[in-house]
Amino acid sequence: MDRALADLLAAGILAVPGVAGLHAGRYGEVALLYPRHRVNGLRRTPSALEVHLVVDLARPRPLAEVAAKVRDVVAQWLDVPVDVHFADAAGGAA
Template structure:
């Protein structure tokens, strides 16, 4: 899936842009790759975990860990808003986990 203003093959930049936008949302502790690491955009030599951008449709999937005290519905709405300007299609957000109080976000690493 590529945004309308991006030339073909730019899933790499789009996945990175989506990840950065999501991590910038208050209440997001990190990205989550799913139970078996299946939620990712695979790129040459690396992958962007927690973001699935693919050529099959216009949807983008984002899986996150939210902070303990973050209101989940409001955080999900903020994620959709942050990503909506980057993609042409639907933004699917899945909350995979909630970080324990005081837990450092180790899921922020994307590669």
């Protein structure tokens, strides 16, 4: 996957209601790497594309709905299985 497509996917995923961000993993290991650029929260495996999300608690949505919409975004450009991981949450009351 080229850098432009990765950036396009990330932007589309971030526009999904209920998504606060893309999660890079505890040590930054979840990312697509390009020269002088990285796209956090996406990781390509031999069998799928992993998408690691931060859930937006300020705009709550059922997680199954969020995952389905993320898969729809990816399906617009790639024909691969998509594994959606809910890695963190943000935007809730403290």
